[in-house]
Amino acid sequence: MSGAAAAAVPxxxxxxxxxxxxxxxxxxxxxxxxxxxxxxxxxIIYNTTGIINFAQGEFLMLGAMTxxxxxxxxxxxAAILGAVAITMLVGAALEVLFIRWLTRPSVLRxxxxxxxxxxxIREVALHVWDEKSHALPYFTxxxxxxxxxxxxxxxxxxxxxxxxxxxxxxLLGLFFHATPLGRQMRACASNRDAARLCGINARxxxxxxxxxSAGMGALAGCVVSPITFVQYDxxxxxxxxxxxxxxxxxxxxxxxxxxxxxxxxxxxxxxxxFLPAAYKDAVAITVMLGVLFVRPTGILGxxxxxxxxxx
Amino acid sequence: MGGRWRGIGFAAGLAAxxxxxxxxxxxxxxVFYLTQLTxxxxxxxxxxxxxxxxxxxxxxxxxxxxxxxIGGYVAAFLTTRDLARFKDGTPFRILDHANLLxxxxxxxxxxxxxxxxxxxxxxAVVSAAGIAWLVAGPVFRLRxxxxxxxxxxxxxxxxxxFLASPHFGGADGISDxxxxxxxxxxxxxxxxxxxVANYYAAWAVVLxxxxxxxxxxxxxxxxxLRAIHGSENAAASVGVPIAAYKTRVFVxxxxxxxxxxxxxxxxxxxIGPSEASVMKSVRYVAIVAVGGMANFHGAVVMGTLLxxxxxxxxxxxxxxxxxxxxLLAMMLFAPEGIVGAALGSRVRxxxxxxxxxxxxxxxx
Numbered sequence: 001m002s003g004a005a006a007a008a009v010p011x012x013x014x015x016x017x018x019x020x021x022x023x024x025x026x027x028x029x030x031x032x033x034x035x036x037x038x039x040x041x042x043x044i045i046y047n048t049t050g051i052i053n054f055a056q057g058e059f060l061m062l063g064a065m066t067x068x069x070x071x072x073x074x075x076x077x078a079a080i081l082g083a084v085a086i087t088m089l090v091g092a093a094l095e096v097l098f099i100r101w102l103t104r105p106s107v108l109r110x111x112x113x114x115x116x117x118x119x120x121i122r123e124v125a126l127h128v129w130d131e132k133s134h135a136l137p138y139f140t141x142x143x144x145x146x147x148x149x150x151x152x153x154x155x156x157x158x159x160x161x162x163x164x165x166x167x168x169x170x171l172l173g174l175f176f177h178a179t180p181l182g183r184q185m186r187a188c189a190s191n192r193d194a195a196r197l198c199g200i201n202a203r204x205x206x207x208x209x210x211x212x213s214a215g216m217g218a219l220a221g222c223v224v225s226p227i228t229f230v231q232y233d234x235x236x237x238x239x240x241x242x243x244x245x246x247x248x249x250x251x252x253x254x255x256x257x258x259x260x261x262x263x264x265x266x267x268x269x270x271x272x273x274f275l276p277a278a279y280k281d282a283v284a285i286t287v288m289l290g291v292l293f294v295r296p297t298g299i300l301g302x303x304x305x306x307x308x309x310x311x
Numbered sequence: 312m313g314g315r316w317r318g319i320g321f322a323a324g325l326a327a328x329x330x331x332x333x334x335x336x337x338x339x340x341x342v343f344y345l346t347q348l349t350x351x352x353x354x355x356x357x358x359x360x361x362x363x364x365x366x367x368x369x370x371x372x373x374x375x376x377x378x379x380x381i382g383g384y385v386a387a388f389l390t391t392r393d394l395a396r397f398k399d400g401t402p403f404r405i406l407d408h409a410n411l412l413x414x415x416x417x418x419x420x421x422x423x424x425x426x427x428x429x430x431x432x433x434x435a436v437v438s439a440a441g442i443a444w445l446v447a448g449p450v451f452r453l454r455x456x457x458x459x460x461x462x463x464x465x466x467x468x469x470x471x472x473f474l475a476s477p478h479f480g481g482a483d484g485i486s487d488x489x490x491x492x493x494x495x496x497x498x499x500x501x502x503x504x505x506x507v508a509n510y511y512a513a514w515a516v517v518l519x520x521x522x523x524x525x526x527x528x529x530x531x532x533x534x535x536l537r538a539i540h541g542s543e544n545a546a547a548s549v550g551v552p553i554a555a556y557k558t559r560v561f562v563x564x565x566x567x568x569x570x571x572x573x574x575x576x577x578x579x580x581x582i583g584p585s586e587a588s589v590m591k592s593v594r595y596v597a598i599v600a601v602g603g604m605a606n607f608h609g610a611v612v613m614g615t616l617l618x619x620x621x622x623x624x625x626x627x628x629x630x631x632x633x634x635x636x637x638l639l640a641m642m643l644f645a646p647e648g649i650v651g652a653a654l655g656s657r658v659r660x661x662x663x664x665x666x667x668x669x670x671x672x673x674x675x
Contacts (some may be wrong), residue, residue: 052456098643105646107455108371112600112642115373115459119593119635127628236589240467243460278475285464285471292461293449 022152024269030158030227032265033165034060037220038242039249039257040169041213047189047252048202048209051110055094055118056217056242057235058125063087063218064230065125068134076136084218091214095207118235125232133229136222143226157226164223168216169258176254185209237281241268244288318525321608322518329514333507344623345510346501349578351618352513356571358598358614359520359607360564365596366605367528368560369540370451371459374466375568375595380587381439382569383576384473387485389431393417395424415489428491432573439569440562447558454543463589470587484583491577499577509578516574517611520567524607536560540605590631597638603647 038056045053067083074082098113105113138145139160146153176182187195188205196202221230228234245264249256264284271283336344361375394412397403406412411430417423426434450461473479480486490500497508527533535556538546547553576582585591598617602609617634620626626633 052460054459098639102643108365108369108459109642109646111371111456111459112596112638115593115596116635116639116642119590119631120639123629123632123635127632240460240464247457276475279471282468282471285468288464289449289461289468292453292457 019151022150024272025266026152026154026158028266028269029262030161030224030265031268032245032262033162033258034220034224034228034238034261035241035245035264036258036261037165037168037216038238039245039261040172040254041217042242042246043252043254043257044209044213044216046246048185048206049099051099051114052243053210053213054111054114054239055121055235056213057237057239058118058121059087059091059214059217059235060221060224060238061125061230061232061235062090062121062214062221064136064221064225064234065129065134065232066218067136067222068225068230069129071136076139080136080219080222083222084215087218088211088215091210091212092207094214095210099210100203100207118239122233122235129232131232133231135225135229138226139223155227157223161223161227165220168219169254172212172216172254181208240281240288241284244284244291247288247291318529321611322521325521325611326514326518329511333510337507342503342506344619345506347619347622348615349506349510349513350575350622351615352510352517353571353575353578354595354618355517355611355614356520356574357568357595358602358610359517359524360567361595362599362602362605362607362610363524363527363536364560364564365599366603366610367533367540368536368557370557370561371462371596372561372564373459373463373589373592373596374469375564376587376589376591377466377469378439378443378565378568379572379575379591380469380473380582380584381442382435382572383582383586384479384485384572385435385438386428386431386491386573387488387576387582388479389426389434390428390489391423391485391487392425393423394426395422398424413489418487428489428577432491432577435573436566436569439565439572443562443565444558447561451554451557451561463592466587466589466592470584470589473587474584479584482584484581484586486581488576488580488582491574499574501578501580513574513578516570521607521611528607532556537605590634593638594634597634597641600641600646601637 038060041056041059042052045051045056063083066086067079070079070082073079094117098117099110102109102113138155138157140156143155146155147159148154174182176186184195184200185205185208187198187200188202192202195205241264242261245260246257248260248263249258264287267287268280268283271280275283332348333345336342357375357379361372364370364372394403394406398407403412406426411427412424413427414422414424425431446465450458450465453461473484474482490498490502492498493512497505497512499509499512501509528536535546535551538549538551539553539556543553572582572586598614599610601617602611602613617637621630621633
């Protein structure tokens with residue numbers, strides 16, 4: 001029996017309401033961690049380049065679509081690894097071919113270039129694959145298998161999404177703080193000229209930021225595809241939501257981006273209570289506009305982020 | 312002034328080309344080409360407004376299709392909704408007394424009483440202007456990426472509303488929009504009998520908009536806008552009211568887009584939600600970019616060419632790819648536009664030579 005139908009039965013409405021609340025929370029967190037990963041992708045590239053990469057959502061789409069194709073020939077884990085590797089290469093290629101050689105491009109120009117890239121990637125995907133929705137199989141169990149946790153039914157895939165994305169965020173934090181390469185990237189983010197004076201190759205760090213961001217996006221696209229399905233034009237909505245999450249967390253902060261993603265996922269999930277589901281996408285955009293208009297430094301942002309405003 | 316004569320020369324050339332194309336199309340019995348050229352002319356109105364906003368004032372708008380759709384949808388909604396069931400209400404009587412209501416057959420044997428298309432058109436443009444004015448306040452507190460994302464978000468919300476709302480026909484949009492009578496014997500409609508007249512009317516509107524915008528750019532306002540594009544702080548320091556100028560330009564661009572939406576909707580007899588899609592907005596941006604950003608003439612030439620080819624289906628399934636690719640290529644290789652880049656390098660070459668000459672003379 002679905003939660004919504006059960007709620008209509010008189011007498012058990014109270015307990016059922018809390019069940020639905022929990023169900024909404026699970027859905028919100030599932031989508032939220034994906035938005036968080038997209039937001040972190042934005043953040044990594046923004047920190048090293050000052051560019052908002054409007055093609056960020058396309059990395060998720062590319063990852064998932066490539067994995068679906070590879071999965072016909074190799075086992076699922078290999079397909080996912082292959083898809084992540086290929087998307088990372090695409091990320092590197094984008095940076096080397098379209099960004100690296102530009103000298104002091106204006107912000108308007110960079111916006112147009114990344115928007116152009118997102119459209120070209122999307123349309124090429126349309127011709128390489130097709131206009132249909134695709135999905136990887138469920139990693140464990142199938143579409144109907146569910147674990148019951150505290151009264152809420154949770155698909156094992158949700159645990160995969162939360163687990164993989166959570167692990168990615170932790171590993172990324174470890175990478176940034178505990179490895180020389182990660183420290184070099186942070187040095188470039190905080191002061192590019194000073195980093196170059198220390199002998200860090202800032203250009204390679206920019207390429208690396210695109211590779212990292214593409215890889216994270218691809219993996220997130222793979223784990224979420226069994227639940228949400230992916231098609232050639234899925235990227236735009238994800239990019240908008242990821243950007244919303246990123247500015248909710250104060251653009252530039254990785255932890256803020258992750259938290260912003262979960263907050264946005266929950267908001268979106270609960271909006272279904274008040275609004276027709278057709279407007280679900282509009283909720284994220286309204287949140288985005290609200291944050292931009294009222295507090296562009298983000299809910300979790302700080303003075304450092306405020307300094308970056310207008311760049 | 313050289314710029315002024317160039318403007319008049321371009322307008323005269325454009326008018327001559329419009330007449331020549333019509334004569335050639337009629338002589339070759341290919342009048343159907345004029346239908347796509349009429350549609351291209353309407354889309355030029357959006358492009359010209361965006362060129363003013365983005366090219367001259369330097370403010371990105373990724374949601375311009377939203378204003379086109381607001382104009383089109385409001386006009387379509389008001390001229391297809393039957394008001395007969397409100398006929399006992401005071402507002403209905405007031406409208407009726409003011410001769411603002413028309414009754415026509417609904418195509419299924421019944422009658423349809425709705426707002427006069429002219430009143431609807433006026434309301435459509437005014438509501439787009441009002442929305443633009445409301446949006447401009449908060450939006451232009453933002454710059455760069457934030458401005459682009461906010462306008463993109465605005466466009467998506469407009470798209471979602473038209474797509475999701477049953478009042479606007481959902482995914483089907485609104486059809487059966489009546490003609491818009493301009494004067495006795497002539498109306499904006501897609502009927503083949505008035506195809507040539509509509510073609511001329513559409514291009515007359517384009518020439519009018521071009522004339523108006525060229526004058527605007529040559530005036531004090533134009534200089535202020537270019538100053539804002541160059542440096543907002545510098546412009547503000549010499550007393551340019553930045554916020555007011557940005558708002559006015561945004562509203563003007565929205566009015567042009569809404570007017571295009573109204574005319575195109577009456578011409579096509581309907582409108583669908585795809586007119587408000589992000590891709591449509593990006594297309595307008597791509598056309599402005601390939602025309603040379605701050606270049607109305609380039610925008611007119613490239614806009615006509617690309618829109619016509621696209622509407623004739625020459626790009627096939629690669630349609631969106633062509634526009635995305637054009638935007639990307641222009642921004643990578645010639646951010647000043649094809650014409651602008653060629654001119655720019657020539658001017659630089661001239662300037663460089665003159666400076667070398669000067670160096671030589673001081674050396675001697």
